Amino acid sequence: MSEPLDLSLRRQAAALAAGELDPSELLEATLARIEERNPALNAVVETFPEHSREMLAAAPPGPLHGVPIVIKDEWPLPWRAQRFGAAEMLAHAEPGESGPYRALRDAGAVIVGVGNMHELGASSTGNISVYGPAHNPWNPERCPGGSSSGPAASVAARLVAGAVGADGVGSIRYPAAYCGLTGLKPTFGRSAMAGHHMAEISTTIVSGALCADAADCRLLDSVLFGEALTAGEPAGLRIGVIGGEVSEDVAPAVREACETAIEDLRRQTGGEVREIELPELAAATLATVLIANSEGLGDVTPERLNRLDPELSPIGRGLLKYRLLLPAIATVKAQQLRTLARHTLARVFEEVDVLACPTVPAVAPPLEAPLVELPSGTLTADEANVRGGALANLTGIPAISVPVGSSDGLPVALQLQAAWGRDELLLDAAEALECANDRRWVEATPPVLGAETLGA
């Protein structure tokens, strides 16, 4: 058998179920690997070996019996409150059993660590955190993506084979793209959310899996969904390529890799490709940001903003204060645009099965200065990334990021989106794409692991 820690999530689960792997040995080896590899990455911000051993001792038989998992610092655990990557959260947080925790526990999984995240979940880069930034295993000087930075870096560096993140405006898909992983943003409401500090408020956030490939995401997301996400054949897939800047104002190497992947997917499924115009997309992107930023304001008072923890970053403090200046009329119009976008997508998904575009328009930028060079000029990574990431959160549809290439030794990713409830189709399509490129990109491993660097 290969090194157990390097097995896929499903193969770890199968080997444990077959008695070929000892779960205690796997847990101790995982903790040792975190100790060995994490200092250079800062992907895992806390381990708790005794709690992990207790979880394993009490683990019921289940689809993830004995499998080590990292969970984002966005979810409480019975022995630890989430910190949301920040010195101070405006919402109240305390230890407890979150929905993802219960789902993992009931499936027999063992939570081995808490994954780093961008401060307050407020960026696609992961370059700011109360713990210090996580580093991208493909190049530690590059952003791992955010806000689920630690879960992504943990899986990319093979600290664990699966991690749980959260996606409010692309926060699973961006780090999946930057770290060369597969990440599913489920249909709104389909995955476990209980216990999240915004579970009763947010209309954009969902929990979801980050794994090396689609089959592993299918397994971990089935646990988070509480239902089996069965595999199917996406034969005759009708692929809509989103026109406009989301597909065109993109770094040339990213554009080329995504166009190749779309053609690969068409050929693999015997499908068809057509271009789809979404004229509402630019306004829908702003609408998403406005809605996501207004939904947390219930915990805000001017007085609280005047006594923010000084350890909160200046960017975090400034953005929290700026939220109060956003006009209410803009949020009302944002809700109208949400309705418009949902009706547009309902019509579009009568014509196509999936919508495709680059997950992010450029590879992971430097941690020190997260800017990207696009045909239109230099943009902050956040400005550029939100163009493709926001629509799924605004409308509730599922979306998946799949690695499809590389540029400068860093991963490139394609995003596929589907109609409400068709999460399984996205996993099927991702698997078809893996087959089409001989699993080249999902099996690539970062140089931090001593493996060969990705070809350009």
Added chain:
Amino acid sequence: MDASNPANEFIAAGLAAYGIEADEIELAVIGAAHQTFWPPILELLELDTGEIPVERSPDLSQAPPSR
């Protein structure tokens, strides 16, 4: 911060109206955010969205009911 810039006046007046204090760095962050968000917000406000109904308590797990 250039007080003659209308954006800066808006920020300063808005924060003052709430009684929110901000240091120089925070003001720079707020200014940059405003520069990013305000032009598209103004475009959004220009949109005549009167014909677009808002879904009441939309079920985001499903497609909207057809109109």
